Amino acid sequence: MVRFIGNIDAKMDxxxxxxxxxxxxxxxxxxxxxxxxxxxxIHQNCLVLYPKSVWNQQLDELRSRLNRWNAQQQMVFxxxxxGVDELPIxxxxxxxxxxxxxxxxxxxxxxxxxxxxxTIELWAKETADSLLDNPAALGETxxxxxxx
Amino acid sequence: MVRFIGNIDAKMDxxxxxxxxxxxxxxxxxxxxxxxxxxxxIHQNCLVLYPKSVWNQQLDELRSRLNRWNAQQQMVFxxxxxGVDELPIxxxxxxxxxxxxxxxxxxxxxxxxxxxxxTIELWAKETADSLLDNPAALGETxxxxxxx
DNA sequence: TTTTTTGTGGGGAATTGTGGGGAAATGTGT
DNA sequence: ACACATTTCCCCACAATTCCCCACAAAAAA
Numbered sequence: 001m002v003r004f005i006g007n008i009d010a011k012m013d014x015x016x017x018x019x020x021x022x023x024x025x026x027x028x029x030x031x032x033x034x035x036x037x038x039x040x041x042i043h044q045n046c047l048v049l050y051p052k053s054v055w056n057q058q059l060d061e062l063r064s065r066l067n068r069w070n071a072q073q074q075m076v077f078x079x080x081x082x083g084v085d086e087l088p089i090x091x092x093x094x095x096x097x098x099x100x101x102x103x104x105x106x107x108x109x110x111x112x113x114x115x116x117x118x119t120i121e122l123w124a125k126e127t128a129d130s131l132l133d134n135p136a137a138l139g140e141t142x143x144x145x146x147x148x
Numbered sequence: 149m150v151r152f153i154g155n156i157d158a159k160m161d162x163x164x165x166x167x168x169x170x171x172x173x174x175x176x177x178x179x180x181x182x183x184x185x186x187x188x189x190i191h192q193n194c195l196v197l198y199p200k201s202v203w204n205q206q207l208d209e210l211r212s213r214l215n216r217w218n219a220q221q222q223m224v225f226x227x228x229x230x231g232v233d234e235l236p237i238x239x240x241x242x243x244x245x246x247x248x249x250x251x252x253x254x255x256x257x258x259x260x261x262x263x264x265x266x267t268i269e270l271w272a273k274e275t276a277d278s279l280l281d282n283p284a285a286l287g288e289t290x291x292x293x294x295x296x
Numbered sequence: 297t298t299t300t301t302t303g304t305g306g307g308g309a310a311t312t313g314t315g316g317g318g319a320a321a322t323g324t325g326t
Numbered sequence: 327a328c329a330c331a332t333t334t335c336c337c338c339a340c341a342a343t344t345c346c347c348c349a350c351a352a353a354a355a356a
Contacts, residue, residue, distance in 0.1 A: 015333085043219035043222065092313090240347090
């Protein structure tokens, strides 16, 4: 079971290249998983990186719940799959973020990787910082969720 | 059950390394737990150290209650893991505090470890000192909580 | 006092991260 | 088909950080 942990700040150069953090690369290799998939998050303004095996797994799960003859459900599936790219790691250990996705997530020079269990999220640093600005709300939600 | 007790002052060097107090290390080892997790406290201006097993337990607990396809619940999970890092103990028994977190907690050379039951807090010494100045509020809260 | 454990400091190698040049590949319009 | 711009890829150089090692001070134990 893959488990990415940690938060790494990095810089994207003008060419759209970002060093893929060594911690995560090790985690990836430990799973014998080399390839990454990238897509825009459905809800949030960030990018999601999947080890290919995790991606396939989620795809299977989704597919199994959808009726392929139902137009609306088929549309959901299409939206999920469309816009996904494979993301090779270059000789320097860097990844190249497609322009399309850079814009979608409003990535500037400063970005942040966030280990999210079995996926990794990639945020514009400024956007990520503002995430942590709402401790009160989080506190309440957590309190409600974990109350037992 | 882990239970950390005590206040220990220590010094952080220019590289951001701090000796992890021997008392706590023993407690940790007694649990067969080697690794630590670190994050900024949600409410206070300090850092929290979790034995990895405690952290994983909380994470699993949370994960099992959340639906990853639900935007709001995914956000809760994200906020929970955002800012967390793994914190290995080096050959000298020291930990290396990530720059990002040093700044968040305004750590200088003088720091203080505070045993908080199953976690350990790490404060800038000056900040910790000024906290003890408010016994009145503590009294009230305790009174309200323990009234039965 | 001597020995052991705990805590501080620093040098330097190895790894990680950043930047840029320019060749190859791809796409665009004429 | 051709010239041109854009994007991708492969290479090198270097800066920054982390890791590993050793030395030693300070405190506690023997």
